[in-house]
Amino acid sequence: MWERIRVIITKEFRQTLREPRMRMMVIMPPLFQLLIFGFAVNLDVENSKIAWMDMDRTPESRELRDKFDASIYFQITSEPRSEEEVRSLLDHGEVVGVVRVLPGFARDLKRGKQTAVQVLVDGTNSNNASIVTGYASRIISSVGVPAGMVAPVEARSRVWFNPELKSRYYFIPGVLMNIIALITLMLTAMAVVREKEIGTMEQLLVTPIRPVELILGKTLPFVLIGLFDVFLATGVALLVFHVPFRGSIVTLVAASIVFLMTTLGAGLFISTISRTQQQALMSSFFFFMPTFMLSGFSFPIRNMPVAVQYLTLLNPQRHFIEILRGIFLKGEGFYVLWPQTLALFVIGVLVLGGSTLRFHRTIE
Amino acid sequence: MNYRRTKAMARKEFLHIIRDPRSLIMALAVPMMMLLLFSYALSLDVDRIPTIVYDQDASPQSRELTARFAGSPYFEIISYAHSYAEVEKAIDRGDCIVAVVFPPDFAHHLRASKPTSVQILLDGSDSNTGSIALSYAESVTNGYSMEILHRTPPVDARIRVWYNTDLKSHNFIIPGLVAVILMIIASLLTSLTIAREWENGTMEQLLSTPLRPVEIVVGKLAAFFLLGTADSIIAIVSAVYVFDVPLRGNVLFLAITTGVFLVGVLTWGLFISSISGTQLMAYQIGLMTSFLPGFLLSGFIYAIDNMPVPIQVVTHIVPARYFITILRAIFLKGVGPEIVWQELLFLVIYAIAVAAVATKKLKKKVA
Numbered sequence: 245m246w247e248r249i250r251v252i253i254t255k256e257f258r259q260t261l262r263e264p265r266m267r268m269m270v271i272m273p274p275l276f277q278l279l280i281f282g283f284a285v286n287l288d289v290e291n292s293k294i295a296w297m298d299m300d301r302t303p304e305s306r307e308l309r310d311k312f313d314a315s316i317y318f319q320i321t322s323e324p325r326s327e328e329e330v331r332s333l334l335d336h337g338e339v340v341g342v343v344r345v346l347p348g349f350a351r352d353l354k355r356g357k358q359t360a361v362q363v364l365v366d367g368t369n370s371n372n373a374s375i376v377t378g379y380a381s382r383i384i385s386s387v388g389v390p391a392g393m394v395a396p397v398e399a400r401s402r403v404w405f406n407p408e409l410k411s412r413y414y415f416i417p418g419v420l421m422n423i424i425a426l427i428t429l430m431l432t433a434m435a436v437v438r439e440k441e442i443g444t445m446e447q448l449l450v451t452p453i454r455p456v457e458l459i460l461g462k463t464l465p466f467v468l469i470g471l472f473d474v475f476l477a478t479g480v481a482l483l484v485f486h487v488p489f490r491g492s493i494v495t496l497v498a499a500s501i502v503f504l505m506t507t508l509g510a511g512l513f514i515s516t517i518s519r520t521q522q523q524a525l526m527s528s529f530f531f532f533m534p535t536f537m538l539s540g541f542s543f544p545i546r547n548m549p550v551a552v553q554y555l556t557l558l559n560p561q562r563h564f565i566e567i568l569r570g571i572f573l574k575g576e577g578f579y580v581l582w583p584q585t586l587a588l589f590v591i592g593v594l595v596l597g598g599s600t601l602r603f604h605r606t607i608e
Numbered sequence: 609m610n611y612r613r614t615k616a617m618a619r620k621e622f623l624h625i626i627r628d629p630r631s632l633i634m635a636l637a638v639p640m641m642m643l644l645l646f647s648y649a650l651s652l653d654v655d656r657i658p659t660i661v662y663d664q665d666a667s668p669q670s671r672e673l674t675a676r677f678a679g680s681p682y683f684e685i686i687s688y689a690h691s692y693a694e695v696e697k698a699i700d701r702g703d704c705i706v707a708v709v710f711p712p713d714f715a716h717h718l719r720a721s722k723p724t725s726v727q728i729l730l731d732g733s734d735s736n737t738g739s740i741a742l743s744y745a746e747s748v749t750n751g752y753s754m755e756i757l758h759r760t761p762p763v764d765a766r767i768r769v770w771y772n773t774d775l776k777s778h779n780f781i782i783p784g785l786v787a788v789i790l791m792i793i794a795s796l797l798t799s800l801t802i803a804r805e806w807e808n809g810t811m812e813q814l815l816s817t818p819l820r821p822v823e824i825v826v827g828k829l830a831a832f833f834l835l836g837t838a839d840s841i842i843a844i845v846s847a848v849y850v851f852d853v854p855l856r857g858n859v860l861f862l863a864i865t866t867g868v869f870l871v872g873v874l875t876w877g878l879f880i881s882s883i884s885g886t887q888l889m890a891y892q893i894g895l896m897t898s899f900l901p902g903f904l905l906s907g908f909i910y911a912i913d914n915m916p917v918p919i920q921v922v923t924h925i926v927p928a929r930y931f932i933t934i935l936r937a938i939f940l941k942g943v944g945p946e947i948v949w950q951e952l953l954f955l956v957i958y959a960i961a962v963a964a965v966a967t968k969k970l971k972k973k974v975a
Contacts, residue, residue, distance in 0.1 A: 276896055283919045284904040287652075287736040290914065334770060335947050337933065360766045367772035368940050370780045371652045371736065372911055377767050378743030385750065398725040398749070401742055404699060406732035409739050434888055522800050525891045526634045529796060533638070534645055542909065543650040544737060546658065552649045566702070573733045580700065 248453050252461025256435065260465060274423045274473045275480065281419040282485050285542070287411045289375040293321045295333050295342040302350035308361070308387050312343065317379045334366050340376055341365040353387075405573045416487045417568035418541040420477045421561060424500070425507050425536075428470040429528050432511025435462055436603075437524040440515075455604050463508045470504045471497065481572075490575025498578075499567045499585055505592030506560035512599035516606045535561050560595075563588045609822050617819060617827025621801070625831060635797055639789040639839045640846075646785055647851045652777040652909075654740040655681050660704040662689040667715030673726065673752050677708060682744040695729065705731045706741050718756065771940040782853045783939040784908040784932045786843045790836055790870055791902030791928055795894030798832050798877025802970075803890035821970040825963070829874055836870045847939075856942030865938075865952060869931045872959035873898060879966035882973060902928035930954045 261267050294312070298305050312318045321339060324330045333339050344362040352359035363380050367373045406413050439445040448458065478496070481487045510531060518524035537543065538552070539561035545553055556562045563584040570576035570584075578585060626632055659677060663670050677683045686704065689695045698704040707729040717724035728745045732738040772779045805811040814824065844862070847853045855862075877894060884890040904910065905919070906928035912920055923929050930951035937948045945952060 273892060273896060277900065280900060280904055280919075283916055285910050286914045287910065288914055289739075289911075293913070332947075335937075335941055335943050337937075363767045365767060365769045367769040367775050368780055368936050369911055370772055370775040370777045371654075373769060373772070374654070374775050375736075375740060375743075377769075378740065378747070381767065382743060382746065385747075398723060398753075400725045401728040401730060401745065403730045403732035403738060403742070406735055406738070409732050409735040409742075411735040414733050414735050521887050522804065523630050525800070525887070526631065526796060529792075530634060530638065530641075534641060537645050537650055543652060544734065546656075547651045547653060548649045569733055574700065576700070 245454075245457060249457045249461045249464075252453065252458060253464055256462055256465045260431065260435070260469070270427070270469055270473070271476070274427060274477060277423050277426075278416075278419055278477050278480050279484070281422070282412065282416055282481070285411075285415045285419070287371060288409070289372055289379075290316055291319045292317060292341070292372070292376050293339045294318050294376075295322045295324050295330065295339045296320045297324055297330065297342060297344040299347045300345045300349040304350035304353055304387075305345045308345065308384070311383050311387065312380075315379065315383060317376070330364065334364070337366065337368075339366075340369075340372060341380065343380065412485055413487050413573060414569070415542070416481045416485055417572045418539070418565050420474065420481060421503075421539070421564050421568055422536060422541065423477055424470050424473050424504070425561060425564075426532060427473055428466050428504055428507045429511045429514075429532060430525070431466050431469065432463060432508050433514040433518070433524045433528050434521060435466075436512065436515035437518050437521050441520055456600070459512065459600055459603060463512065466508060466511075467501065467504050470507070471500060474500045487572055489572055491571030491577060495577050495581075496568075496571055499564065499571070499581070499588070502585060502588045502592055503560060503564040503567075505596050506588065509592060509595030509597075509599045512603060513595065516599065516602045535559050538562070539565050541565060557587065558591065560588055560591050563591075609820070609826065613819055614823045614827045614830070617823055618830035621828050621831035622834065624801075625797075625835060631797060635793060635835050635839065636842070638792055638796075639843050642785060642789055642792075643782070643843060643846055643851070646781050647778060650781075652736070652781075653775075654737050656684040657682055657706055657737065657741045657744075658686045658704045659683045659706040659708060660687050660689050660695055660698045661685055662692065662695050662707060662709045664712040665710045665714040665716075669715040669718050670710040673710075673749070674708070676748050676752055677745075680744065680748055682741070683748075699729065699731050702731070705734070705737060706745065708745070778851060779853050779940060780936075781909065782847045782851055783935040784906070786840060786847070786866070786935055787869070787906065787928045787931045788899075788902055788908055789839055789843050790866075791873055791898050793832070793836050793839055794873040794877040795880075795898035796891070797835070798828075798874050799880040799884075799890045799894035799898075800887050801828055801832075802878060802881035803884055803887045804881075806885060807887060822967050825875070825878055825967050825970060828878060829871070832874050832877075833870060836874060837867075840866050840870070853939060855939050857938035858944050861944050862935075862938050865931065865934050865955065868952070868955045868959055869927060872927050872955055872962055873902075875959065875962040875966050879962060879969060882966060882970050901926045905929065906932050908932055927955060927958050 261270070296309055296312070298309065309320070313320055322333060324333055324342065330342050333342065342364040344364065346360065346362065349359050349361070361384050363377070363384070365373050365377055403409060439448065474496070478489070482489055511528070514524055514527045514531065518527055538548070538556050538559055540556070545556055545562065548556070567581050567584050567588075570581050625635070661674050661677070663674060674685070678685050683706065687698065689698065689707070695707045695709065699707060709727040709729065711724065711727070714724055714726070726749060728742070730738050730742060769775060802811070805814065848855045876898060880893045880897065881890045884893055902908070905912075905923045905926045907923070908928070912923050912929065915923070934948045934951050937943045
């Protein structure tokens with residue numbers, strides 16, 4: 245039996261890696277995706293362009309301006325003189341906000357009367373807008389506090405795991421998951437469907453190879469390719485993006501193997517329901533897209549409706565992302581991550597088992 | 609270009625699409641699925657951040673500040689810890705994102721008019737939620753401070769939000785979704801169409817007919833244009849009527865821009881399929897040159913301004929970037945060509961350029 249499996253594995257490896265184009269496919273798309281994702285996926289807000297409208301023109305208002313200028317969050321790029329100019333700046337999206345100091349600002353401050361600074365924010369990008377609003381109010385409320393006056397209660401904050409609050413560190417482990425899930429899912433589905441389409445499946449079936457051996461032979465090469473991509477992506481994450489890696493490699497490899505069970509199972513399942521490569525590609529996209537969106541990669545799971553939140557417990561990608569973030573950022577091992585790993589394992593066994601049964605039936 | 613031959617080609621292609629029920633369902637189901645996902649399940653709004661409180665003081669003052677956290681829409685106190693270890697465990701396991709820790713002498717210091725502090729512990733791994741949580745926590749504490757001093761803050765920041773007054777992420781994302789959906793159709797369906805003909809050997813048959821390359825391109829384009837139009841109508845109508853996204857601008861302008869964009873991306877899909885020999889290859893290139901940039905480099909979710917400069921330069925050749933800007937301008941800002949004419953101009957040039965290249969490429973391959 246092992247001899248026959250070995251033959252299939254060799255055949256499958258040759259078939260996948262024989263063509264230079266296919267060799268490239270194992271390396272280039274993951275690299276390309278990792279780099280684009282890594283650089284583009286970023287929710288940090290820095291150097292937001294704002295416009296400054298000073299209708300007071302006093303030392304006090306200039307001091308406020310300096311505070312905005314000195315902050316890493318803002319960058320004053322224009323000084324509109326009229327309402328029309330403000331409108332046009334915001335309409336064109338040239339600035340995300342306009343700060344307007346009204347006449348009488350310094351006078352009121354000196355008299356100890358409460359005064360106001362207007363901040364006009366473009367809310368189109370709601371997420372950016374709420375962060376910008378927070379930063380702006382923080383700066384504004386810090387002016388005019390008399391020297392020597394200490395706030396009775398101070399908030400002393402400490403940030404764990406990602407002290408610089410860089411969103412890249414949060415996203416990159418998810419990108420890694422995305423890459424190995426997509427490539428192994430697609431390669432597995434295509435490997436089987438291609439044989440069906442070309443008609444070589446019949447030839448394979450008349451040989452003494454049994455279905456289980458065929459499945460093992462077909463999927464094992466992709467486990468290796470998947471693991472290769474895990475290493476490739478981890479290397480890029482560490483070298484190019486300087487993401488911290490606080491956990492252990494052994495945990496990473498072990499968890500990846502458990503995760504690969506689910507993607508290979510899903511790929512196999514797709515191959516049983518598709519007759520043509522086009523159908524297989526579209527089905528894998530149709531399957532991959534929602535699972536990726538609902539994995540907590542970018543959109544927090546706690547924002548989802550409660551029913552959907554429970555549904556995501558069936559999503560292997562969700563568990564693997566949590567595991568990866570635990571390993572990379574928090575340095576956790578299986579003593580913390582065992583529930584996710586167990587869930588992955590159960591899902592993997594079910595999906596792989598189910599697909600194998602279905603595969604059996606479709607070829608008989 | 610002969611009208612009758614082109615029409616025959618379009619008809620053939622259209623029949624191909626509707627005869628393969630799975631492609632047709634995919635072409636219509638993918639947009640619906642995306643719309644449903646983004647409208648019901650996915651949101652970037654930060655509110656009800658799970659919070660744990662460790663009150664070592666248990667005084668009226670600490671309870672008062674706790675009540676303010678509980679009363680804020682941004683925090684939801686899900687448990688009270690009785691030891692520091694419990695706080696650590698809750699954050700480690702990801703049960704809470706924020707912990708508020710009161711020192712044992714909190715009220716004592718306040719009564720003695722001595723400054724004191726509360727500790728805010730934060731799981732920063734999700735940096736976006738983290739930084740928003742941080743600024744809300746500070747403003748809750750500041751508000752309490754000011755009230756103890758019996759003063760109003762000397763300067764009040766009066767925030768006014770334009771275009772998306774409630775700062776709802778749905779209003780931000782759904783207009784851009786129209787562009788992403790069309791990018792998917794282009795990369796998934798269109799890029800496979802010519803590659804399939806090459807793979808099945810039917811391309812030779814087509815070429816032995818009097819059809820000229822330009823007629824093949826236009827014919828295929830027409831069929832997919834119809835499908836893309838159906839998708840855009842589904843997306844726009846459900847955005848406005850089902851998901852209540854405001855549509856403040858001109859509908860005619862919206863239709864024209866959508867048409868121009870559609871021609872550009874569909875032709876790009878055809879171009880890909882004419883340069884790649886196999887469907888798998890075409891699909892991969894399609895994914896990498898249409899869908900991924902459309903999703904990631906267009907400002908759909910991730911702001912272009914926050915990207916490193918080289919990547920920002922690259923985004924200038926992503927047509928979805930311009931289309932999304934126009935979509936948001938029409939939907940949320942209610943402005944028209946007077947503001948976004950440059951973006952429209954780019955889309956027109958892009959469509960013409962890609963169509964020219966695609967036809968030329970096909971001609972060369974045929975000869």
